[in-house]
Amino acid sequence: MNTILENPTTSTTDEPAWLADRRAAGLEQFKNLPMPSARDEMWRFASVGRLSIDGYDATDAPAADTVAALVGRSNLVTEREGLSVYVNDAQANFEGISDELAAKGVVYLPIADAVAQHPELMEQYFLKESTELGSEKFFGLHAASIKAGSVLFVPKGVEIEKPFVNYYWTSGEKAAVFPHTLVIAEDNAKASVVDIFFSETEENEALNVSVSNIHAGAGANVFRKIVQDWNEKTVSFQLDTTVADRDAQVKNVAVNIGAERARFENQTRIEGPGADVKMYSLTVAEKNQEFDQRTFQTHNAGNAVSDLLYKNALLDNARTIFSGLIKVAEGAQQTDAYQTNRNLLLDPTAEANALPGLEILANDVRCSHGATTGNVDADELFYMMARGISKRVAMQLMVFGFFEEVIEKVESDELAENLRQLIRNKFESKIK
Template identity: 25%
Template sequence: MQTTQKSIKERIIHYVENHSGEILQNDPPEMAQLRRKAFQLFKTQGIPGRNLESWKNTDIQSILDQEYHCSPEPESRKINVETFFHCNIPDLDTLMVNTLNGYYIYRHSPLKKHPNGVIIGSLAEAKKQYPQLVDENYGKCAIDTIDGMISLNTALANDGVFVYVPDNVEMKEAIQIVHINHNEERLLTNVRNLIVVGKNSSLTLVHCDDSYTKQAAFINSLTEIIVKQNAVVDHYKLQNLNNNTTLINQVFFSQFADSRVHSVAMTLNGGLIRNYAHTRFHEPGAEANVLGLYLVDKTQNVDNQVYINHTAPNCTSNELFKGLIDDQAKAIFNGHIKVHRNAQKTIAYQNNKNLLLTDKARIVAKPFLEIYADDVKCSHGATVGQLDNDALFYLMSRGISKESARMLLMYAFAAEVINEIKIDVLRNQIDDMVKKRLHGELDICETCVLHCQNREREITFPIDMSKI
């Protein structure tokens, strides 16, 4: 404990009090109000500490004791992102939008309305151009004031991505949001995204968090996704950061009647990653599939918090999180399903499976069920273990070496989640990447396979699969 230095909380409060003009400059009145409230709340909450149950196993206070700067607005937003970033999923046909250190960057215009009515661009700009649209939806999902990271984001975040899909529009092209961190000093970045999908519409989102430099960063990201009646959202989250980066990633889904969400989170690399995924069913008939795969090694830390909130009857949630934990890495899974009194006919499944690959890997799993309605089908399961010995024996009896057999089984373990990626090129890419990881080849790459320099090299198992 450094007593001479100001705590991160004090530094943030100091920063906000000195920069309130800048921070509030673009806010419509309701948002400004929300921001002030959040700031007051943050003052009492502070950075969450390990005394909170949900932060018990993840210590960010000590990280933030180091010198971090609140990221300043770039001098120019007109940056050609390709000058320093390439998305190396070559055939991924998406509409890419970017933020740099939490601010939206662009080549031509900060906010664009497409012919079909879809609006894509900077949230800060949307506040100016469509204040009503933003006000209606902003801050409506992230109302749970669970801890200081949410209030901090609401108090500080100035920009991020805004996507609005009007009613009855099917977005064929996926939108890819790439958040890049690129800086010379340690940055504390608060980035905020707002996605609204209208009635009977559909949208596919690919959400990537990347770090470009090796410099440490602390990213506090919050995304609100509003899925209106009968809308469909596919959401893919890819996390691939350098090992000095801390990422707090909070995604809130608000689902209305008969909407469907399919969400797959892939944690591939990162120093400390905490995912907080919150799904709330506001109206009957909605469905959510929430899946995740975490492959962690070295001294990485991944903390997945999944909260499914059944506040309306007749909704279905399916949760599957799988983890391969290698080296001295540590994984945390906190699943929480809450079924409210009136949410009868709820179907909720939660499953968490983990493989520990070394003696130093650690896992903490807390799959919670909190149920207040009686006519429900709820179950959960959690396992921690190693590879199935019978399966291993079976493969080896067919002449497969132990090492290959292990690899096959580990791959099969991961494939259950990978197969849930509906975009072919993306799935193939992740598939390759997982195979590489299982081969222990991931360390070779400077960054990771998504930016891999050796794309030409085919990844194959040295086994003829047809013989099994």
């Protein structure tokens, strides 16, 4: 079978040498590293036997009317500074920045244009952050294959309130996509992005290997929101890295609803004192879905905060795996690092696995990690029903209440309401 596994292709012929080198290195990494195995600590509890990337390939964009329809459906966030829409990694729509922002030196471009127009910037940042959490092979595939994505560069002191919104769609038969979001916020800059992953239909099978990197300079403020609502025929890898410099504030909020099998590798590296990085995630898992979450909070500088909260609600035969590690480097004193995983089991057949971990080489730190897994509380249910609320509605209120802690962190009424609706669509009929 001629698949992307054997023969990843890159569309580019006139790329600079540094990029060609990185792609070649990625290809080597992809070819030389073995497929994950169940014996691998990084893949513990994951059903690697079900992990197949055979048969997927980069494909062309679908017909123009399909593309137009998907552009029309790219409407979760109307108040925005910029927009990019990709379908099967082909650019379908792009709304660039205003002249005013351009005059300030802000860059918001598709990856290929950024490489052509800002080669030094891209050489410094693009494809520089691999993963250390087990999917190095797939990072290699991404590096070899990436053509879709957007770059946001915000120079020193420039603050942008409205978000940049990137949609990544899949369509057709067994499409492989490699979305890439790169955010570079220089010192005291402020920016936000929303990455949205959608499938055209409930049925189109797809493989996603996406990468995002956030580089937050001193005092920068970056907010990234991620909506992963692939259909349940998708195999997805999201390999995300945040690097925070002195006093930077970075917040990541992810809502994960989709994919048959979704692997998340979320790395945070604190490189300067005073940084504050938040990682919030909400997952709704149903049927045979598996969400495999690996996180790594590294504190290389002291006096900084990282706070992680991953909440999962599980139904049917769904599985989740949360494996998190906090690492505090020697000398990174006065570190505050927190890691919390909460799982709500709504069916006895669902399975939540939690592997929280700490590795602390400094002696004056505050670190906590904890994982809880529980069912709907019978006393809470009785209390709500004693007010006349039916069991079904009470369950819904409780489950949405469980989610609300994360949803309200998106800090946008419109997006929060759209997220509630997405979850409701998937979920409401399931609570009997």
